[in-house]
Amino acid sequence: MFVQSSPEVHDVIVIGSGAAGGMAAWNLAVNHGARVLMLDAGTRFRREDFWTHVKPWQWRERIEKGMSPPKIQLDNKEQPYSWKEPNKFDLIRVWGRGGKTNPTFPF
């Protein structure tokens, strides 16, 4: 982990840059003039790695070549989560800047 000391003082620290953290930070900064520091524990995704702008036929070609879009969600077998019966739920977790606002594919 890289830790950088900063002399800056912030009004608010938002932890997590997903939809919730992003909107909270934006609202506090833009509408309330707060100095906001956003922290995220996840990786920095590269836009060009996503297939969001790939045409449908190119999708097919890529799949036929054995390629697959990047899987950015955590593997629930490697990093399981727990629940109490009968409240089982499906959980998709993304550790990366932007969280689940980035394209996740269920395969």
Ligand SMILES: Cc1cc2nc3c(=O)[nH]c(=O)nc-3n(C[C@H](O)[C@H](O)[C@H](O)COP(=O)(O)OP(=O)(O)OC[C@H]3O[C@@H](n4cnc5c(N)ncnc54)[C@H](O)[C@@H]3O)c2cc1C
């Ligand atoms: C396949 C899929 C499709 C979806 N489609 C839609 C849709 O069409 N419309 C819609 O409204 N919603 C949709 N959603 C739901 C929407 O994406 C989520 O509800 C929303 O993104 C959740 O935002 P969040 O900020 O709560 O969490 P996340 O987006 O998960 O963000 C959490 C952030 O916190 C960070 N973090 C986690 N732990 C730590 C830590 N300990 N310290 C620091 N940072 C940490 C993560 O890296 C991540 O950036 C979809 C979800 C999925 C999975």
